[in-house]
Amino acid sequence: MKPDLIIFDYDGVVADSELLNNAVLAEVLTGIGLPTTTDEAIATYMGKRWLDCRPLIEASLQGPCPDTVHADWTRLCHERASSGLTAVPGLAGFVEGLEHPRCIASSSPPAWIELGLARFGLTGAMGPVFSAAVHVTRGKPHPDLFHHAAAALNADPARTLVIEDSTTGVLAGVAAGMRVVGLCAGGHVRDGHAERLEAAGAHHIALSWGEVARLIG
Helix, strand or coil, X not given: CCXXXXXXXXXXXXXXXXXXXXXXXXXXXXXXXXXXXXXXXXXXXXXXXXXXXXXHHHHHHCCCCCCHHHHHHHHHHHHHHHHHCCECCCHHXXXXXXXXXEEXXXXXXXXXXXXXXXXXXXXXXXXCEEECCCCCCCCCCCCHHHHHHHHHCCCCHHHEEEEECCHHHHHHHHHXXXXXXXXXXXXXXXXXXXXXXXXXCCCEEECCHHHHHHHHC
């Protein structure tokens, strides 16, 4: 497929940040009395914006989620990014040779995305940044963010390729009528991850950015 637009998710696709994000979230949730492992956080919250994570946390707590959770999660992720945040292996080479229009469409807030892009030397190289935290009412797995990005760039959804690492994101891309690559190249990928992305509807599975490059030709 030679797409007219490539939409990149951010965490787990551009930034190898899913382990960092979910380890911190598990730590913070455990600290408020909701024992959570990193793998449990990945399984429950990965790919979702905070607005959609909070009700899940409150259901588990059977009560309100303290406002400090989001503040502490954000602060600790930003602090640990200075030593623990890297790009997904192979991304830089893929982007360097890329001629297609591209953008980022992520559940994460713009400040987190911009921090990583600056750290990786990719500021401006990924095209516009669209965030479900600010640009749409409904986050992934709804297709709204992907539709918003395609409309902003005058792209036909049927000619758009989405690259995602979470079932939530894959579901959103499929619902948007786009071709979806399930990327399994980040440090958070465990046994069965590719199968879960396939079950969510991913049209292709790629274990590396090299495989994505071969897919788009």
